[in-house]
Amino acid sequence: MKRDDLLDAAEALLCEQGTQALTLSAVADRAGVSKGGLLYHFHTKEALVRGLVARLVEEFDALIASYDSGGPGAYTRAFVEANLAVVMDRDQSRLLRRWATVSAAAADPELLALVREAMHRWHDVDPADDPDPVAARMARLAAEGLWEVVIHDPGLYDEAQLEELRERLLEQL
Structure with missing residues (x-):
């Protein structure tokens, strides 16, 4: 899983469901990876948003x-x-x-x-x-x-x- 794919998944969640939907679990599910796979690239939600x-x-x-x-x-x-x-x-x-x-x-x-x-x-x-x-x-x-x-x-x-x-x-x- 590439970093950009995770960011794409986070953006899609934000656009479709708003900021309340942006959780690490939801992004991992959307991207089709384990939460650990997401945490490898983004250790926190703040790191994910910083990446965005x-x-x-x-x-x-x-x-x-x-x-x-x-x-x-x-x-x-x-x-x-x-x-x-x-x-x-x-x-x-x-x-x-x-x-x-x-x-x-x-x-x-x-x-x-x-x-x-x-x-x-x-x-x-x-x-x-x-x-x-x-x-x-x-x-x-x-x-x-x-x-x-x-x-x-x-x-x-x-x-x-x-x-x-x-x-x-x-x-x-």
Whole structure:
């Protein structure tokens, strides 16, 4: 059993049943391993949630980097593209992953601090890196906010509307 398979099982439980369902026994059952097999990778529930947070941050950092072409304003454009890629993805597992992970981390101030560190890094961009720092901040917040809205109602915007929003946000930069 791979570590990512265990994290997938934990995310699935969170998305389907909420934070109260996230127990080590339930994750082990969902993953089809013994509790000892789970404990080999994650000694505590907190370690499991820490793994969820770390994976979420690493994957989103990699997605941003995949869109970052360098130069002035490139980071914010990449951030917008990465957020919209997740929102527009037909496989909604990435869309729900952040909600599930942050919900699980919210009960523990140390774990929530890891999420806050990432948010700080994603949003605290050097103003010199953007030609219009206020427009850049607005675009990052709008992209982030769209993700939050679509988590709660994935059908609120159709593909064409999301593409229009993406294009307009990028135009503003």
